[in-house]
Amino acid sequence: MKYALLDRGDSHSQQLAKRFHQLAADKGFALSPKSPEIVISIGGDGTLLHAFHTFMDQLYDVAFVGVHTGHLGFYADWRANELDELVEMMATAEPKRIMYPLAQIDLETSEGPARYLALNEFTLKGVDGTLVAQININDEIFEMFRGDGIVISTPTGSTAYNKSVGGAVIHPSIPSLQIAEIASINNRVYRTLGSSVILPQHHHCDIISKKEQRLVLNIDHLNIQRDDIRSIRCKVSTDQICFARYRPFPFWNRVREAFLGYEENRNGLSADQQ
Missing domain, CATH: 3.40.50.10330 (Probable inorganic polyphosphate/atp-NAD kinase; domain 1)
Structure with missing residues (x-):
């Protein structure tokens, strides 16, 4: 071996x-x-x-x-x-070979596309203030978000940051992503559902930046700062991680x-x- x-x-x-x-x-x-x-x-x-x-x-x-x-x-x-x-x-x-789902994160930036995988979670926050973004689900507008940030978690990552902001714990046999809010601000312009949303593997969500803003992306333990992100697509990856049990x-x-x-x-x- x-x-x-x-x-x-x-x-x-x-x-x-x-x-x-x-x-x-x-x-x-x-x-x-x-x-x-x-x-x-x-x-x-x-x-x-x-x-x-x-x-x-x-x-x-x-x-x-x-x-x-x-x-x-x-x-x-x-x-x-x-x-x-x-x-x-x-x-x-x-x-026994146990397969866990992963999140695929696709960025559209002024320098071109970039792709990442996350085992646990992806979080998005503003560097200089609140995050302002439009969230689409399956290419249809879902909500306008303003607040501290957004967490996109895998089922195994649902027990981490996602749980601390009120998200559900998901069994890893269910290929899915969960969208959870971090301190959203609701008024007549920005309205959010207020609870986490679980997407099945054949759905995707897009986070579209609605102003010029420096953003910090945490993909598992990776920390990335960019000021040229136009949109971010999140979905369940076709790749999986294997654990030897x-x-x-x-x-x-x-x-x-x-x-x-x-x-x-x-x-x-x-x-x-x-």
């Missing part, structure tokens, strides 16, 4: 990376930073986002495995003390453990409910 490994860069993650390399060598795995079959991420969800963007041009050929070194992440199945078990299963078991870890279990706490929930249930 050929593998690549990215770690967060802190001493704990680097020690775990060294340990993984030793265990992998014992099993005959080959370190292949340029053309791996499996990409190991050691750190947190941010580390896995970095790994995704590093190998974005090889999505059809690689699968990702996350090891978290702190709080439970949405993309990491393994804890720091489980490296031996992970490597053993990688050597002996065939993983060596043991079951249902999405709703991740949600429960991240936001509600397993033991706290069990303590609140009667014996017959458990």
